[in-house]
Amino acid sequence: MTQPTQAAAGLDPYNDTADYGPWRFLHRLNPLSKAAALLPVMVLVIFTRDIYTPLLILLLTVALILVGAHLSRRALVTLLVGLPVFVVVIATSFGLWTAPGDVDHSVILFQIGEYRFYLGAFLIGLATSLRLSSLLVMALLGGLTTTGPDMVRSMVQQLKVPYRIGYTALAAYRFVPRFGFELETIRQAHRVRGVAGGRGPIAAFKRYYGYVIPLLAGAIRHAERVALAMDSRAFGAHPTRTERFLVPFRVRDWVFVLAFWAAVAVIVVTSPPG
Amino acid sequence: MTNGEPILALDNVRIRHDERDNWTPNGVTLDVADGEVVLILGPSGSGKSTLALSLNGLIPHSISATIEGTVTCGGRLVADTGVAELSEQVAMVFQNPDAQIVTGTVLDEVCFGPENLRLGVDEVMHRAELALRHVGLWDRRTENPDRLSLGGRQRLAIACALAMRSRLLVLDEPTANLDPAGIDEVYQVLHALVSGEGEQVPHSIVLIEHNLDAAIDLVDRVVVLDEAGTLVLDGPVRPTLLDNLDQLVRMGVWLPVSTLAALRLHGCGIELDPLPLTPAELTRSVDALPRVPAVAARRNVDPVERPIQISVRELSVTRGRTPVLHGVNLDIRAQEFLAIVGTNGAGKTTLVQAIAGVVAPPRGAVRVGDLDPGRASVRELSSTIGFVFQNPEHQFITHTVFDELAHGLRIRGVDEQRVAARVDEMLDRFGLGDLRAVHPFLLSGGQKRRLSVGTALIAGAPILALDEPTFGQDRERAAELLGLLRELNDDGTTVLVVTHDMQLVADYASQVAVMQAGRLTAHGPTAQIIADADLMIAAGLRLPPLATAMRNLVNHPQWHGITRLQDLPGA
Secondary structure, three states, X not given: OOXXXXXXXXXXXXXXXXXXOOOOHHHHOOHHHHHHHHHXXXXXXXXXXXXXXXXXXXXXXXXXXXXXXXXXXXXXXXXXXXXXXXXXXXXHHHHHHOOHHHOOOOOEEEEEOOEEEEHHHHHHHHHHHHHHHHHHHHHHHHHHHOOHHHHHHHHHHXXXXXXXXXXXXXXXXXXXXXXXXXXXXXXXXXXXXOOOOOOHHHHHHHHHHXXXXXXXXXXXXXXXXXXXXXXXXXXXXXXXXXXXXXXXXXXXXXXXXXXXXXXXXXXXXXXXXX | OOOOOOOEEEEEEEEEEOOOOOOOOEEEEEEEOOOOEEEEEOOOOOOHHHHHHHHOOXXXXXXXXXXXXXXXXXXXXXXXXXXXXXXXXXXXXXXXXXXXXXXXXXXXXXXXXHHHOOOOHHHHHHHHHHHHHHOOOHHHOOOOHHHOOXXXXXXXXXXXXXXXXXXXXEEEOOOOXXXXXXXXXXXXXXXXXXXXXXXXXXXXXXXXXXXXXXXXXXXXXXXXXXXOOOEEEEEEHHHHHHOOHHHXXXXXXXXXXXXXXXXXXXXXXXXXXXXXXXXXXXXHHHHOOOOOOOOOOOOOOOOOOOOEEEEEEEEEEEEOOEEEEEEEEEEEEOOOEEEEEOOOOOOHHHHHHHHOOOOOOXXXXXXXXXXXOOOOOHHXXXXXXEEEOOOHHHHOOOOOHHHHHHHHHHOOOOOHHHHHHHHHHHHHHOOOHHHOOOOHHHOOXXXXXXXXXHHHHOOOOOEEEEEOOOOOOOHHHHHHHHXXXXXXXXXXXXXXXXXXXXXXXXXXXXXXXXXXXXXXXXXXXXXXXXXXXXXXXXXXXXXXXXXXXXXXXXXXXXXXXXXXXXXXXXX
């Protein structure tokens, strides 16, 4: 979806969106159109109480991902196997927590001693579980098909977010693996010094607390250096900067947003009352 | 700008960081002309890096410091011009390549500066291509910078500076973090830049560098600051260095090894003429001598006498799915001073971490004394082998220097009276006596390093392992630490050091183990390993400068084996 204005598109997933052809259309959409389509629906789902609405929204989103996103094998397995398991496990767990007095007692699913697990309780759990799962899958739709740099670009280009904020956030993104590595080194170093200090949550807390100072000291120093390097290269010199990649908001983005909303509206309207 | 006007002019500049009392630099006046290459020298603490930061306005605009006097760059007063605006006059390259990278691909990185200047896309791309071609990274433009070697990332930082098209380039210790191959890469790029290859605009360069042996060919002029930050010498390289040798040595300025060799020979009445600055000049001057005294064969540490203390058998290590070590076999005898050398990523650190049990090796692959680090507990291990991490801060776990040293004894249940006595002894031994109540993070770099060595040894470990202890340090601090290690070694401690500084290896190590792509390719006495040029080159290492000069002698082959200054006849 990113239009390289001159250079060949990069191969690094960190940077440029790889284009997987017209079928994998989600990668070609503006990141903001995905956010605009999904965010209101996510809010809507939070307020639903039935099973029908979140279930159909869930199926719609999964279908969109299966068609429109380029998925790794792991993502595919997660989506087709992991997701149904997640739905059932969460539905059962929530069902167990439901007050038995409030539910329909006509069908007993199983009984352990005096405890009866009613279908009614399971259905209440299932509604909650589907709400959570559909939120998750909608977040996944955006996450799997959008790169950080594109998100920042579209926020700067369409939402007029100051580029100083956007690109600084992007630079900070580079810190994450670095701090992960540094934390691992600190853990090794503390272990070598014999800070193992027992099991359990309190010992673990004390251990992690000990990692904070060296990690912060390193982080602050690193951030200062990066800031100096960015200053030295004219970052923030002008109110705008050249955008080599344009992330336009096209007709197809409008079509995607409106079509998604329309589909959700149909689902809401056709949902059985009560 | 008119012709002849200096590109950079400093008038009586003195700088004081807000939290410090003294002014370093203190009263520096100098001009840099168009196309000039100036090297700034001085002992640590003389304010060289501080001075560099003032050239593009980071001081006072981004760093809180008081600056007096004036810095004028490209005709503009730095104090009145923003850093961003000045970036069109001065470009900076810093010591750590990783702290300069902000984007996700090599190409984006080079475009970052020109984009900030609001140049047109065509111009941005044109500059990026030229700059990347100049440093030889154009073909790798789509890659994540993390996949480049450290030397490659520093070349990228130089390309980023070139893309700014400023006429002055300031480099602050650009090779301090690099391995020998990386240092060569960076200097090749700088040489090409100075000789005007490619379509780059001519640059003036201000270079701060402790590695004089690499830099000396590049520079026209040298400026020397003393310990108080005062400018004491300023002039063309050769006369300025060679006519003031005594003064420079007294001030603690690190001279090229070839010059130090000449000084040592002078001490026993051998005069070299002309005085050498580079290995090639040293070779020529020594060859010009009618005769040279025989040198005593290097005293070999008697390896047969001492028992094997550490043995590594068929050690293979994988990280994730990537094999890092392949079947390493290595015996280390008591009281050796072993340097493990190789390029970044050759597996040096993994090897020494497995030996010290930092990352548990497969059971039975390593023996240290009576222990298997794959099974032993931390307490058992730490009384047998002490490990010092690259960054000493990572190891500090208490709030005072005293507690830091005491920790290793307290976890063993030693009673407080004996803890106090032993810690006092260590504080004296490592020159930290006055700092016992200070927080470890507030120590200077050298003090932190000494403290981390102290904590590694407090439990009485007879073996000390250090991971790149001289990484990113200037020559003085590196020498101070290695001097300490030599004393410990003389007192009976076995020392293992991971490093790629070959002159330090030549000067201090008794044995060398060479790692290359996860395999041990050679292991033996230092003189023997360093003499094998093919082996060194294959492992991505370089001969230390003195060894290079001596090997090339034509008239005096009896000196071919000399690799360190102490081997030369001297006073």
